[in-house]
Amino acid sequence: MKKNLLLSISSGLLLWLAWPPTPYTTILLFVGFVPMLLAMENIIQSNSTKKGKHIFNTTFIGFVIWNTLCVYWVYNSLKIIGPVVAVPISLIPYTLGPALMSTACWLYYRLRLKTNRTVGLIGLVCFWIAYEYLHQSWDLNFPWMTLGNGFAVSHQWVQWYEYTGVYGGTIWVWAANILLFLIYVGIREAQAKKLRMRLIIALALVLVIPMGISINRYYGYEEQVNPANIIVAQPNIDPYEKGGTIPVFKQIETLTKLSDSLAQPNTEFFIWPETAIPDYIDENHILTNNYYLQVRRFLDKYKNGNVLTGGETYRMYDTRATKTASPIPGGGFWDHYSSAINIENSAKVQFYHKSRLVPGAESLPFGNALSFLKPVFEHLGGATGAYTMQAEPGVLYAQSGVGVTPVICYESIWGEWVAKSVRQGSQFIAIITNDGWWENTSGKDQHLDYAKLRAIETRRWVCRSANTGISAFINQRGDIVQHSAWWVRTALKQDINLNSDITFYVEYGDYLPKLGSVLAVLGILFLLAIQMKSGILAKK
Missing domain, CATH: 1.10.1760 (Arp2/3 complex 21 kDa subunit ARPC3)
Structure with missing residues (x-):
């Protein structure tokens, strides 16, 4: 024995x-x-x-x-x-x-x-x-x-x-x-x-x-030459301070300064991390939102540029318009999302809602059967069950037509989910994350390493923006071409090669x-x- x-x-x-x-x-x-x-x-x-x-x-x-x-x-x-x-x-x-x-x-x-x-x-x-x-x-x-x-x-x-x-x-x-x-x-x-x-x-x-x-x-393996200039920003803001002690407009200001420091006239995407805008944004009225307008003012200098950023968004309804809508105290209903938002120099705004949620922290497992536990988690200060998921993966498009797969944090370990987005027309992958919750442990390193596998499966560049590290660029072979250090405020710039070819795995999952x-x-x-x-x- x-x-x-x-x-x-x-x-x-x-x-x-x-x-x-x-x-x-x-x-x-x-x-x-x-x-x-x-x-x-x-x-x-x-x-x-x-x-x-x-x-x-x-x-x-x-x-x-x-x-x-x-x-x-x-x-x-x-x-x-x-x-x-x-x-x-x-x-x-x-x-x-x-x-x-x-x-x-x-x-x-x-x-x-x-x-x-x-x-x-x-x-x-x-x-x-x-x-x-x-x-x-x-x-x-x-x-x-x-x-x-x-x-x-x-x-x-x-x-x-x-x-x-x-x-x-x-x-x-x-x-x-x-x-x-x-x-x-x-x-x-x-x-x-x-x-x-x-x-x-x-x-x-x-x-x-x-x-x-x-x-x-x-x-x-040789990449087809089809360059696009991308910048990823790492604001290095303590995740426990993002929702409280540091005003949101200051956080956005930090991101715009980092982006400006490396920007070129032909920069296609500025990629900001998962928690870049840590305040609620009404998707139905985003065009009048002060944080959105702050980002648009930054983009005035980069007419062809797009900001792909993380944010907390929601939609409100008078009646339960969706199966996922939750009641609001005082009346009405809402869906609340962890989102990737694509902002460009026009009135067009695109959203992708995180769909692979962390059990317990972001979703209540077997919610229909255990829905009676939601008030308990809320009382304890948790976010369980708060986020509404998107049913299918999506692609966000630049004004030029370049398609990007938005991947929010935990989602980056689902190969088939990423592949489905690529199959819809994506030409590169953007991972936005906030690995600061894990502190300086091997979790952040594993999360980065796993992103290399998504690059190989899809033969797409991966552009990774992390709030507190590690941000990186990964080529189509899975090599980390550039990466930031842990717990530093920085930005990285890279000319990546876009790819529209479909791999066997992307086709069949x-x-x-x-x-x-x-x-x-x-x-x-x-x-x-x-x-x-x-x-x-x-x-x-």
Whole structure:
């Protein structure tokens, strides 16, 4: 028992060491699961009872270690809503993800009992990829620990994400670990030397072929020259002061000065961060809003320029005009958004509303069933359930016709969501964020690294504006061309290349996890059918 626990802990530590932003250790992803697979094999081969329970509990400890060490910073981002709420919400990534991972391992054990080792391991990959897809799709979403994200610091290895997205990386990791596990077991069980050699050759091919293809693609990829001048501003305003001690017009003034310092007559976009305008703006009357007019005065000098900025916006109604509208004390209803706003030298203003919200902090999971808890969160000072989401991704267009995918903070870890926007005509990606909530932790670095994967999947430049760092420009190969330091006030300028070509992944999205999920469901139905058949036979 202790040996299996140590094996599980070893897996947790190896996977943590392999995870971004740690450089030079990504290769540990290819061995990180081997100790845990051995622990499960030991339990399966043992004479102990309740093997399924032992497998779940043993793997859960390793997964908790891995997840907690990687996303320890989550609590920092939730402190603003109060410790009474922040503590239980922060347990979601620390324990819920590991519980789902261990469930995949438990299902592997159940399938292994009814079939064989080979079928069980194939099922394990399907159960795992189904967990990852569920964890990006339901109300308690947190796809931060999707295995394919682990290659974010070694993006040269996964240039083929333009075909598979990050789920191709998940399959790659599991394929290597399973083959290495089978080689070890083959030695331990004294299997035929010929079989072991086949497994060794298969492992070499699994590692070398994808990496070789990727390296070749990385060095052979050339961007089409189609320049646009972009500026990203980093005002470096303490997030806890944005809504109170510093007047909004002063914050906008800081952003305009930063933008002016690098602006050119042909600058296409000035990109400001998620929380750039931290005051409520009525979308129906924005043309008379003082903050909007302040931005327009800045743009007078740049006739072709656009300001893409984050802001808090809302729409008010006399009656419940939308299904999402919430009642206002004293009468009426409103929808409240975390928005990306595109402002140009005309009366045209475009909005995009954040659609992938942080569970608990920005949305109430399973809101219809738990709507009775909204007053509790409001009483505790939280923002739960406050934001209304946009049903589909959108594209914001400059006066010149250049299309940009607006991505607000947390949304940048959803590859398919970004890809859908690109498919609508976007030529580059703008990520606006406020990573200051996480303080100077690895969270901000992971968030930046994951943006490199969006660049590869879509072959689009990523222009990243962060309120308190890190702001950056990322080219179509996933290279960080420029980046700011943490906790500095600055702006960056870059001539990027626009791209209108559509990658295979942009066209077809997350087809791999969808297929894996179908196979996982079939596996679960197979297990249920056997269970029901056994029950019927037992009654006879």
